[in-house]
Amino acid sequence: MNLNIFFQQLINGISLGGVYALMAVGFGIIFNVLKFSNFSHGGVVAICAYLGYFLATRVAGSLWITLLATTLLGGVVGVLVEKLVFRPIRIKGRPLTYFFVNSITVAMLVQQFFSALWGYDYYPYPEFIKKTALHIGRLVVSKTYLMMLFISALVLLGLTLFLRKTKQGIAIRAASSDIWTPSLMGINTDFIISITFFIAGVLAGITGYFLGMTYTVTPFIGSFILKGIIAAIVGGMGSLTGGGIAGVLLGVVESLLIAELGAAVTPIVIYAGIIILLLVRPQGIAGKLYTIKA
Numbered sequence: 001m002n003l004n005i006f007f008q009q010l011i012n013g014i015s016l017g018g019v020y021a022l023m024a025v026g027f028g029i030i031f032n033v034l035k036f037s038n039f040s041h042g043g044v045v046a047i048c049a050y051l052g053y054f055l056a057t058r059v060a061g062s063l064w065i066t067l068l069a070t071t072l073l074g075g076v077v078g079v080l081v082e083k084l085v086f087r088p089i090r091i092k093g094r095p096l097t098y099f100f101v102n103s104i105t106v107a108m109l110v111q112q113f114f115s116a117l118w119g120y121d122y123y124p125y126p127e128f129i130k131k132t133a134l135h136i137g138r139l140v141v142s143k144t145y146l147m148m149l150f151i152s153a154l155v156l157l158g159l160t161l162f163l164r165k166t167k168q169g170i171a172i173r174a175a176s177s178d179i180w181t182p183s184l185m186g187i188n189t190d191f192i193i194s195i196t197f198f199i200a201g202v203l204a205g206i207t208g209y210f211l212g213m214t215y216t217v218t219p220f221i222g223s224f225i226l227k228g229i230i231a232a233i234v235g236g237m238g239s240l241t242g243g244g245i246a247g248v249l250l251g252v253v254e255s256l257l258i259a260e261l262g263a264a265v266t267p268i269v270i271y272a273g274i275i276i277l278l279l280v281r282p283q284g285i286a287g288k289l290y291t292i293k294a
Contacts, residue, residue, distance in 0.1 A: 004138045009259045010252060015145035017251020018152030019210045023228025024235060024243035025156065026203035031237055032176035033196050034090070036099040040081055042225030043110035044201055048074040048208030050114060053123050053217045063128040067151075071205040078201020079194050081106060087190070107222060114219040122216040148210050155206060156244050159199065163240070168195055234274060235285050242286025 023045070030038040052070040060066055085106055089098045134141045163169035171192045174182045183189045207228075211221055231250050235242030250270070257266040278284070 005259060008139050009255045011141050012145050013252035013255030014248055015149040016255060017248035018149050019207055020227045020231050020251050021156060021244040021247030022152055022203045022207045023225055024231035024247040025240050026200040027228050028232040028237060028240055028243045029196055030200050033193060036096045038103045040103040040106035041200060041204055042222035043107040044074060044077050044204040045208040045225060046110050046222035047077055048205040049212040049217045049221045052209040052212050053125060056126050067209050070209045071202050074205020075198040075201040078197040082194060082197035111219045111222060122218055124216045125213045144213060172196055230274060233284060236283055239286030242284055246285055
């Protein structure tokens, strides 16, 4: 691999890794508060990808308007999922197995719904940027990828500040240590959980939109959540920062390996490497479990 291709793939990998980081943080923040693997996050990503496509092709052709609308709608979808699917079993004090099963069921339900409604066709987003490439010397960099990188970094920075500086953010961090104790101190736990799902939904909205722009929209687009889950685990399930770093690293490694080894061999190398990493360091990069570190 020559130097130009290396740097080009590096930039593309960092940009795509930013999207993986958003998925990892969206998955991880729910895990930290309610302590279950929320596979329904993939379903929310798929819903938002279709919503973004519909808005971009039928309502408004503006990139920023449709991205903002999809992001906010993603937050609403996240809250609805919490209220309709998870809150009833949480109020009844059901074991975590119920949450896990319901989350998988939601993801499968969304996939089958879109398959039945629109089939397995591919739906490409409109081309928002006419000149899609930016030439920097001999490098040819995608403007879409650069935009994804900038927005992902901005969103993750904003979330970090929110968790550190606001009362709601501090309450979420407290709930990640013990979901029951904050209620004894006058904190509305239901409201905090709703905010957490809203944040996860917002991240899913941005993720779904970016994945739709980068690839195409299909009923299986929610399966990309697997990359976010891997990043969350490798980064350390108790650390949002670790998940974000692992997401970027995963994107970079994936991009470089695809350029060098091809798309068929790359997943084998990555998954084998992750198994070895977790055998050596099972707590992940950050080394903290069950406590949010923003």
